[in-house]
Amino acid sequence: MPSTTVYNLAGEAVDKLELSEQVFGITPNMAVLHQVVTAQLVNRRQGTASTKTRAEVSGGNKKPYRQKGTGRARQGSTRAPQFRGGGTVFGPKPHPYHQDVPKKMRRLAIRSVLSDKLANENLIIVNDLSLEQPRTKDMLAILEKLPTSEGKRVLMMLPQRDENVVLSARNIPTAKVQHVSSINVVELLKHDFVVMPIKTVKWIELVFGEGLSAEEASKKIAEETPVESGSEA
Known part of the structure; x- marks a missing residue:
């Protein structure tokens, strides 16, 4: 069973955490990864590129010159493709680019990326990821203390939205904060390091290991998290 070190926000190793082998210990499936990444990037396309044919461009109602006697090729309109201002032949037209990917393939691709991150020591687990107030300087200090290489892209995945963390990382070009329910292959691959608290790890294991839905996880x-006294239920 794979395991990893748990750090605190001071960058100190405080514990060891055993991870699900089904989620973090598989051999990455490169073929599925390629297919899922391709589909995700294709689905981002709007498909709104459009050109006008000779029937759609304005002008050209009059025959440019007489049919015979000029020695030139016969022409019926100056909006034919060979003329300046003419229509486009076989140009792009709006159409959907959507590709469907089975749910099992998407989940296998995410498990493959997470396993690869863990194997290459690019997955960093912290006991908690929160700030008392939004401050970019504090977030930079946290990233410097954690075992992330300077200048590398870092993705922080939270189990629930924390406005202080989001605002603190907003002005850091190499850092991004994302809710765990928005986990996707492209973002995981685009960032060199993935930082997540233990609650995020549990959520991922419940969803991608035990097959629970995001809401159930x-x-x-x-339910497992104790409510602190004085806090709202």
Whole structure:
């Protein structure tokens, strides 16, 4: 069973965490990864590129010159493709680029990336990831203390939205904060390091290991988390 070190925000190793072999210990499936990444990038395309044919461009109602006697090729309109201002032949037209990918393939691709991140020591687990107030300087200090290489792209995945963390990382070009329910292959591959608290790891294991839905996993983690005295239920 794979395991990794758990750090605190001061960059100190405080614990060891055993991870699900089904999620973090598989051999990456490169073929599925390629297919899922391709589909995700294709689905981002709007498909709104459009050109006008000779029937759609304005002008050209009059025959440019007489049919015979000029020695030139016969022409019926100056909006034919060979003329300046004419229509486009076989140009792009709006159409959908959507590609469907089976749910099992998407989940296998995410498990493959997570396993690869862990194997290459690019997955960093922290006991908690929160700030008392939004401050970019504090976030930079945290990233410097954690075992992330300077100048590398870091993706922080939170189990629930924390406005202080989001605002603190907003002005750091190499850092991005994302909710764990938005986990996707492209973002995981685009960033060199992935930082996540233990609650995020549990959510991922419930969803991608045990097959729970995102809502069921969030509800189960909320039930296991003790409510602090004085806080709202």
